Amino acid sequence: ETGVTQTPRHLVMGMTNKKSLKCEQHLGHNAMYWYKQSAKKPLELMFVYNFKEQTENNSVPSRFSPECPNSSHLFLHLHTLQPEDSALYLCASSPLLGTQETQYFGPGTRLLVL
């Protein structure tokens, strides 16, 4: 256990559905991240939050909407997704935002869009 939990672990949704992914960290960290891991591609950073403020959006389509109500919780709201959005979505946290910080990852949510 890394101290980062994600729910649900698996999700199947249609292209017209709206769903949310949840991430919670119990480590007292202040930076949180969303990554996308597609088959045969490197992990891609999607969003970064630092002290609840979004600091990075790596050109992610608007059908993905992040929310960070506090430093312990991070959500990813999904709507009108495409089949190519099927992937493993990983949440991570680190004590602070910086190059020297190790990131701690959750187990991921495996998403399938039909």
Add this chain to the structure above:
Amino acid sequence: KQEVTQIPAALSVPEGENLVLNCSFTDSAIYNLQWFRQDPGKGLTSLLLIQSSQREQTSGRLNASLDKSSGRSTLYIAASQPGDSATYLCAVPSAGSYQLTFGKGTKLSVIP
């Protein structure tokens, strides 16, 4: 733009063998390099973080080396065990950025 390459993409070895995983990166202006392990269907676990001023970092049977000038790192696993079977990823932040760039990983299978 930083690019990270890991070779080979997959590796199968008999139990007990020593092995080396390779990672190369295009931009040598890095602060550190991390090696992660990912088990099937799970998240990443940090194994070793090696600073740019270091040449080696060790943890148990794992030893990571870093040659910043040539843009290379290796992860050495001694006396491999079936429990070492996983995908190993390396990641680097680029200069002036906290964002990590990951390689695609090497999938290791240790055969009993």
